[in-house]
Amino acid sequence: MDNSSGVGVIDKAALVLDALEAGPTTLAQLVAATGLARPTVHRLALALVHHRLVSRDMQGRFVLGARLVELASAAGEDRLIAAAGPVLLQLRDSTGESAQIFRRQGDSRVCVASAERPIGLRDTIPVGTQLTMKAGSAAQVLLAWEDHERLLEGLHGARFTPTVLAGVRRRGWGQSLGEREPGVASVSAPVRGPSGRVIAAVSISGPIERLTRQPGRLHAEIVCNASRILTEALRKSAS
Amino acid sequence: MDNSSGVGVIDKAALVLDALEAGPTTLAQLVAATGLARPTVHRLALALVHHRLVSRDMQGRFVLGARLVELASAAGEDRLIAAAGPVLLQLRDSTGESAQIFRRQGDSRVCVASAERPIGLRDTIPVGTQLTMKAGSAAQVLLAWEDHERLLEGLHGARFTPTVLAGVRRRGWGQSLGEREPGVASVSAPVRGPSGRVIAAVSISGPIERLTRQPGRLHAEIVCNASRILTEALRKSAS
DNA sequence: GATTTGCATCTCACATAATGAGACGTCAGT
DNA sequence: ACTGACGTCTCATTATGTGAGATGCAAATC
Numbered sequence: 001m002d003n004s005s006g007v008g009v010i011d012k013a014a015l016v017l018d019a020l021e022a023g024p025t026t027l028a029q030l031v032a033a034t035g036l037a038r039p040t041v042h043r044l045a046l047a048l049v050h051h052r053l054v055s056r057d058m059q060g061r062f063v064l065g066a067r068l069v070e071l072a073s074a075a076g077e078d079r080l081i082a083a084a085g086p087v088l089l090q091l092r093d094s095t096g097e098s099a100q101i102f103r104r105q106g107d108s109r110v111c112v113a114s115a116e117r118p119i120g121l122r123d124t125i126p127v128g129t130q131l132t133m134k135a136g137s138a139a140q141v142l143l144a145w146e147d148h149e150r151l152l153e154g155l156h157g158a159r160f161t162p163t164v165l166a167g168v169r170r171r172g173w174g175q176s177l178g179e180r181e182p183g184v185a186s187v188s189a190p191v192r193g194p195s196g197r198v199i200a201a202v203s204i205s206g207p208i209e210r211l212t213r214q215p216g217r218l219h220a221e222i223v224c225n226a227s228r229i230l231t232e233a234l235r236k237s238a239s
Numbered sequence: 240m241d242n243s244s245g246v247g248v249i250d251k252a253a254l255v256l257d258a259l260e261a262g263p264t265t266l267a268q269l270v271a272a273t274g275l276a277r278p279t280v281h282r283l284a285l286a287l288v289h290h291r292l293v294s295r296d297m298q299g300r301f302v303l304g305a306r307l308v309e310l311a312s313a314a315g316e317d318r319l320i321a322a323a324g325p326v327l328l329q330l331r332d333s334t335g336e337s338a339q340i341f342r343r344q345g346d347s348r349v350c351v352a353s354a355e356r357p358i359g360l361r362d363t364i365p366v367g368t369q370l371t372m373k374a375g376s377a378a379q380v381l382l383a384w385e386d387h388e389r390l391l392e393g394l395h396g397a398r399f400t401p402t403v404l405a406g407v408r409r410r411g412w413g414q415s416l417g418e419r420e421p422g423v424a425s426v427s428a429p430v431r432g433p434s435g436r437v438i439a440a441v442s443i444s445g446p447i448e449r450l451t452r453q454p455g456r457l458h459a460e461i462v463c464n465a466s467r468i469l470t471e472a473l474r475k476s477a478s
Numbered sequence: 479g480a481t482t483t484g485c486a487t488c489t490c491a492c493a494t495a496a497t498g499a500g501a502c503g504t505c506a507g508t
Numbered sequence: 509a510c511t512g513a514c515g516t517c518t519c520a521t522t523a524t525g526t527g528a529g530a531t532g533c534a535a536a537t538c
Contacts, residue, residue: 005289007282008524009248009496014290021313024321027515037498042516043246050244051253057321060515064314066476072311074260075303081262082296145386148408150435169387196389247495248525266486276527281487283525299486482537489530496524502517508510 012036013044017064020054024061080191080200081113083233087202088115091226095219097206098123099226101191102131102138103199109133109142112200123184123205131180135159137188138201140174145190145198173224175216177208185211187219189227194235202227251275252283256303259293263300319430319439320352322472326441327354330465334458336445337362338465340430341370341377342438348372348381351439362423362444370419374398376427377440379413384429384437412463414455416447424450426458428466433474441466 005011012034019025019033030041045062048054052067084101091099092115102109108130116124125131133139134157143154144165155162159179168174173189180186186205193199204219212218244250251273258264258272269280284301287293291306323340330338331354341348347369355363364370372378373396382393383404394401398418407413412428419425425444432438443458451457 005286006525007248007286009246010252010283010286010290013249013252014292017310021310023313023317028513038515039498039517040496043496044249046516047244047246047249051249053253063317063321064310066314068307068314069311071256071260071303072308074262075305075307078262078302082302145388147384147386147390147437149384151386198386267484277486278488278527279525285487480538482535484535485533487530487532490528491526493526494524495522495526497520497522499520500518502515504515505513507512 009044012040013048016041016044016048017053020062020064024057024059024063026061030062077112079234079237080230083230083237084113087226087229088113091115091202091204091222092117094222095204097204097211097219098125099202099204100125102142102201102203104133104142105130107133109138109201117206121207121210123207125205135176135179137174137176137186138203140165140168140176141188141190141201142198144168144174171216171220173216173220175220177213177215183208185215187215187223189220189224191227191234192231202230248283251279252287255280255283255287256292259301259303263296263298263302265300269301316351318473318476322469322476323352326465326468327352330354330441330443330461331356333461334443336443336450336458337364338441338443339364341381341440341442343372343381344369346372348377348440356445360446360449362446364444374415374418376413376415376425377442379404379407379415380427380429380440381437383407383413410459412455412459414459416452416454422447424454426454426462428459428463430466430469430473441469
């Protein structure tokens with residue numbers, strides 16, 4: 001099997017990272033595991049340490065570094081956003097409302113992808129916008145499946161109640177009327193990661209005049225369909 | 240600031256990975272972001288693709304690859320195990336019982352670190368052992384802080400009840416008598432990751448004769464102390 | 479439809495960076 | 509005190525990586 005990428009140094013660095021996947025490793029063990037010359041492994045490992053892709057433990061052994069966790073987090077975000085594009089466009093076009101995806105970030109939620117209704121009265125939420133976890137159907141969805149303590153903590157000062165969150169879990173979606181902003185209604189459903197945990201909320205939002213006082217009745221089915229497509233896409237791309 | 244590690248190719252590869260942290264990026268954008276020559280970026284990016292550290296999306300743009308998620312997962316495990324060593328030894332010596340750390344893995348829990356009581360009657364659980372999520376104080380702890388649905392699902396066929404799990408959450412620890420194996424008692428407490436989520440359980444286990452029918456009364460304080468030390472160590476090492 | 483432009487990919491002469499044998503320093507074991 | 513194993517460093521050598529320029533392709537423009 002051809003294991004050469006065309007850049008020898010990167011091939012060797014990859015061997016070092018592969019060896020470290022098994023856990024903390026001394027230089028001698030790395031030499032044995034990679035088959036490379038000792039000074040070569042030493043030099044490459046120090047270069048990886050320099051870039052925080054590798055670090056050293058208290059005994060001087062080499063271990064995988066924190067930068068990998070940072071890059072992996074970004075990689076996970078990439079996958080969600082990649083899957084989101086076509087799904088949000090379809091959701092926007094099917095419902096005629098702006099569509100977004102939110103992720104939790106401490107006491108806030110952040111819009112990581114959106115597709116705006118192009119004309120007329122619309123709810124505009126640019127990517128990067130931070131909104132409250134205390135109001136709105138996306139906040140309900142991001143909170144509804146937290147463990148009991150985190151759920152209770154999140155309810156402090158919230159515009160919704162435990163009964164509302166129980167309804168969200170039962171139906172699989174949430175709706176809100178004028179919670180985050182007067183005159184705005186929204187519907188949200190959970191996006192689950194490969195482990196089954198809720199990692200994001202997919203939403204539509206717009207004026208109450210159009211969405212009515214029962215936005216879920218109008219749009220919950222199609223928003224839930226979008227959440228299933230996204231959940232499935234993330235499950236597949238993790239394989 | 241000296242940004243040179245002594246291995247130029249690794250320095251350049253790190254620039255490419257840094258640039259990709261912002262999201263999917265065309266070759267032209269990578270050239271601009273890194274300041275490197277176009278064929279150089281092209282060659283390095285293809286080499287990283289070869290090793291799955293990078294991949295390409297449907298539009299041919301470069302994105303961070305799945306291998307990073309795999310390595311990051313291993314890096315996270317490294318940190319927990321690194322922190323566990325001295326804490327489990329101290330826990331074993333203070334209580335005179337065998338000590339372990341468990342992580343959840345679907346319907347099972349896996350022992351990822353252990354310190355055995357060296358002599359006499361003792362509970363031996365080698366690293367790598369898979370045990371049930373339906374019995375034992377570690378299972379209680381790994382389940383107690385799950386969201387409501389996953390908690391209910393986990394309780395199917397379990398040797399403990401919702402009331403027991405409510406007690407675990409209230410006290411911050413769990414205990415069991417002969418649940419996993421007749422004659423064995425255990426005490427467990429949660430280890431939390433930087434996000435506050437329960438990611439592991441720290442436990443002691445041994446014969447009921449020594450631990451009595453109230454093992455928590457004897458040892459809960461010191462097991463909880465160990466769980467705080469571990470949680471704090473993980474919080475610090477993520478900075 | 480023809481032409482132009484921008485981008486990705488490839489080639490290869492050449493300069494430089496990476497290699498690894500060997501030396502050196504340190505520390506644990508005997 | 510001696511030995512062996514390991515990590516770190518040096519530097520002559522050479523193999524690798526570089527990048528200017530060429531090529532191919534597709535989208536944009538006329």
